[in-house]
Amino acid sequence: PQARDGFGPYAGGFTMVPYGDAAALEAAIDENTAAVLIEPIQGEGGVIIPPEGYLRAVREACTANNVLFVADEIQSGLGRVGTTFACDREGVVPDLYLLGKALGGGIIPLSAVVGDRDVLGVIHPGEHGSTFGGNPLAAAVGTTVVEMLASGEFQQRALALGEHLQAQLESLLGSGVTAIRVAGLWAGVDIDPAVGTGREVAEKLLARGVLVKDTHGQTIRMAPPLVIRSTEIDWAIEQLKVVLAG
Incomplete structure (x- = not known):
């Protein structure tokens, strides 16, 4: 609703179906x-x-x-x-x-x-x-x-560093994070409501130098640049840990 209400009238002829079905x-x-x-x-x-x-x-x-x-x-x-x-x-x-x-x-x-x-x-x-x-x-x-x-270098970086990012995020499950979804250097992180909303977590991360995007209330999205280093991913996750700990 947040993405659709107030933005009509919409073009006709489109049928929406459940995603993944x-x-x-x-x-x-x-x-x-x-x-x-x-x-x-x-x-x-x-x-x-x-x-x-x-x-x-x-x-x-x-x-x-x-x-x-x-x-x-x-x-x-x-x-x-x-x-x-x-x-x-x-x-x-x-x-x-x-x-x-x-x-x-x-x-x-x-x-x-x-x-x-x-x-x-x-x-x-x-x-x-x-x-x-x-x-x-x-x-x-x-x-x-x-x-x-064309060389595939950046795709390989995203794949390898994405595995590193996923491992780091998995360590947060049960500690302020309820679920994660990772594809390369792209992650959706569901925040435990007891910690706060996705927007609140995003704003606290911004204050600590980490830019993420909230969506659908309890989710933040992480999309680091493909040139990021593993040490920078580690630092960003440390900031997230601090925010989740309150």
Whole structure:
């Protein structure tokens, strides 16, 4: 409700189904369905990771029904989860990727819709544009980001350091933390209500030099830069321990 109330009226034609339920998704597809739009891992939801095989089932359902599979990888993509895209975790290739955030290298606003020519080719030059689309500086930064990811170095860092982050967070379970969800260098941490709300914990961490984002009341999200060092992760977790201890 917090993300939807007061923001309407919404565009028609969208059917929402429970996340992670492949059967419900396939049942919702009919002859009028043009595309399926999902986050491979839900960001604003609190780093919600779907069941193993879900993305493959979505791909199969879309292919069988001749509808587009659109993956919103604005938060999960470009190395964050230890692979170039979160869809790569299941070896799945969608028809369209939605990209942003990291695509601008953390210094400039940039987003993109990425797909094969047989999909994007339905839009011809001059038929669609935007005021700031194709900005030369933004395009140069985005191209550099893609080139940097080509070696796989940052994906491997996210994977290895993500395991370290997960181990550190697991040590907090039962001590102010009720659950964690980790994918590479991306974590959702559920805070025990006895400690406070996610927002309260986030503000206390901010005062100690650690920036996290609260969501859904009791959850904080951690998304450290892919260049972070393990010692810096240790320091951040120490700050979280202090906050949880009150």
